[in-house]
Amino acid sequence: MSLADSQADPGAPARGRPRSEAVERAIVEGVMKLLEDGVPLAELSIERIARTAGVGKATIYRRWNGKEELFVDVIRAAEPPDPELPGTSLRDDLVAMLEQLRRRGVMTRTSALLHNVFAQMKSSPRIWRAYQTAVVEPRRRLQVEVLRRGQAAGELRADVDVELLNDIVVGPMLLRSVMRPDADLPEGLSEQIVDTLLSGLRPVG
Template sequence: MTTTDETQTARPAGRPRSARAEKAIIEATLDLIGESSGIADLSIEAIAARAGVGKTTIYRRWSNKEDLLVDALAALKSPLPPPRGVSVREDLIAYLRVFQHDACDARSRCVMNIAMNEVERHPRLVERIRQAAIEPRRAALTALLRRGVATGELRADLDIPIAMATITGTMMWYIRSVEPSEHENIPEELAERIVDHLLAGLGPR
């Protein structure tokens, strides 16, 4: 997607129209995923109808439903900021802020829900979602933790898989335990408080 809403309004023909259709198709797909209880009942027909395009417009860009779903779900994920590298603590907070933003977004939760719940029924799709949306984050977090062990900002005997599960799982579980209508009341400094609790530990100091 290279167009913005402004160029779409100003130039309604040619390539922008194509980009506009693509955006409408992606949005329609995400809307329908959010409304359905799974991806099995999602059809190209329904997506085309919701997007206001013909089925052929969809098939010109995506050869099947799975390809479209992977693109739609990948489009939901906020890009990770590159680590600033000043301190591991700061970079962990920045990482968790992006994660918090996505976890509070109703449609972004679809990515995780599909990745978690559809693996038996759609293993290839889930694998592709993992590669597109989940693995890059895991790789970034792993690199960050390794850097912290190397610099001495994290304990030398850090168990990386447990640390990853702690950092991501704490934020995920915290958000999940809050009613969506209460998401706006989540404290501004949540990511910071989580990171400081995890670094110092739950035990007495």
């Protein structure tokens, strides 16, 4: 169970004890403290996390099925939040999505915690898979859906492969933020990427 579940249908019947945002925040912050203190992910046991957060192990297990789900929520808490899409145009939505990636890249470079966690996470297949399933794949589905809506609204040519186009849209930002850590990530880069791409993808005539 993850933090996102706290936004479930309020009319649904309650199961177990009531959720406590304060308790969940204390647990997430406890993990962050341990990571900031240099404790490797592999050495973060539920017992150690519980002691640091001042809760019992059962309290953690009531909220997360295991360390992988908990770590994903810790990373989400450290990253910029997913953007609220304006919905005013394809361009505006794409800019909002790329801006989140740009800010995430900036934070990963400037945050020792994020930089350290991502480096360790990629060496842990179970944690990396959990992050991909819970965060990366839903973001990609949303990105592709935004492109499909733009295509249906006539903002993109009908012959464009939106799955491929999504990689082309996010690729430059990921290249700069992940593959080229020395590359600039200035404000306005998101708009520049989107405008450059859309200038050649809009219907003609």
